[in-house]
Amino acid sequence: MDAVLPSGMTRRRVELRIVKPAFAWFARPTVTIDGVGHPAQWGTGTWAVPDEGTTALGVYLFNRAWRFGAASVTVTASDDVLEYRGGLLPVGPGRLRSV
Template identity: 60%
Template sequence: MDTPLPSGTTKRRITLDLGRPRLTWGARPTVTIDGVGHPAQWGTGTWAVAEDGSTTIGVSCFNRLWRFGTASSTVGDADGFTYRSGALPMGAGRLTARRTAD
């Protein structure tokens, strides 16, 4: 498995837009890149990924009691993703790929 190079030397970055659910009850997002969890904030951010597009990215929300809204996808040729959790703090979320026109 190829791991991304340290920050600043990785040539490929993707944009991840994390939409805050209406009922958060103190929930915070966590982004996983190839199974490694990274704390995140609501809003738009960029993440370093492997250049070959084989990276699996996932997002879930958690609060002090439970984890919910889990969604995952393979990066492929996407330039970014939009994450939306369910309307209630339970069930799965949606991770939608965005591609720029060439």
């Protein structure tokens, strides 16, 4: 029998690898889960997603002047490791794919 978790807790986590582009122009990544933004860091981290169903997960980069490199994907139960790569230059979309 599974124990009941407190409100807001989840057992399902997705590993996200955020690769810094060569020309980041002082950009910082932000991860969005179902439209809610969360500040992130470069490198590998895990993110909690709802236990059931699909989840819209996205990443974009921003600096003090503009937002760029946006990419999103729908996470299903089979996705557990994702990798984000921003574009070579600070314009255009990034790539978010299952590894």
